[in-house]
Amino acid sequence: MGQIFNFFPLSVLKSKIELSDEKKKKMIEEILVMEKKSKNIEYKNQSSAWTGDTQGFEFIHNNQIFDDFFIEVKKKIIEYLEALQVDHNQLEIFIQRSWATISKEKENIALHKHLQSHLSFAYYLKKSDTDANLLFIDETKHNEFLPGLFLSPSTNKKQVIKKRNISNTAAIVFDAKEDEIVIFPSKTAHQTQPNIKNNDRISISADIFIVSKNSENLEHLVSPFKDWKNI
Numbered sequence: 001m002g003q004i005f006n007f008f009p010l011s012v013l014k015s016k017i018e019l020s021d022e023k024k025k026k027m028i029e030e031i032l033v034m035e036k037k038s039k040n041i042e043y044k045n046q047s048s049a050w051t052g053d054t055q056g057f058e059f060i061h062n063n064q065i066f067d068d069f070f071i072e073v074k075k076k077i078i079e080y081l082e083a084l085q086v087d088h089n090q091l092e093i094f095i096q097r098s099w100a101t102i103s104k105e106k107e108n109i110a111l112h113k114h115l116q117s118h119l120s121f122a123y124y125l126k127k128s129d130t131d132a133n134l135l136f137i138d139e140t141k142h143n144e145f146l147p148g149l150f151l152s153p154s155t156n157k158k159q160v161i162k163k164r165n166i167s168n169t170a171a172i173v174f175d176a177k178e179d180e181i182v183i184f185p186s187k188t189a190h191q192t193q194p195n196i197k198n199n200d201r202i203s204i205s206a207d208i209f210i211v212s213k214n215s216e217n218l219e220h221l222v223s224p225f226k227d228w229k230n231i
């Protein structure tokens, strides 16, 4: 028998953020006020979740109520970088944009990527076990030697793939619970599960932008903001 070697993984960190019930209650109240003050409500269609970044509330990291939360987020981002053996001491970590989402009934968030940032996360401030989860889609599909083999509904229905495993899967439902944060590369295509009834699930997302502290002899990565010039 030969031996199969698997490489080129997608790494996603799931970790718990401990906040007091009182703190979480304040955050939820603040998010519900944002929802009431939506500035672009006609942008939201009936089947899609409320997303604060499209309603004028895309900088919740500048709101003191979320300060404790973002302190914990920074620790988790560093944990993710360390897991990938990235020397975060050479890097500066910025929150570029952050927002809340509210999903009622069967509302969902369609497939998308955050191409203007580097790492993204979803943190579940309020989530029941039966609420919709994140769904990741692998667009690289290195093993998909026959186009359509992994994600085609008809191929799936006829069970051309006899059993799903890490070698033949390009879509995965990622189960996470309330209080958990899920960190992933921003370029990863993702959505929330459709056709699942949500019990007013509330999550917080953000885009993390990472620049080098010193770009000398460093051809790639983003150079330090202090050396940029507004022209």
Ligand SMILES: [Fe+2]
Binding pocket: 112, 113, 114, 120, 190, 205
């Ligand atoms: Fe997203």
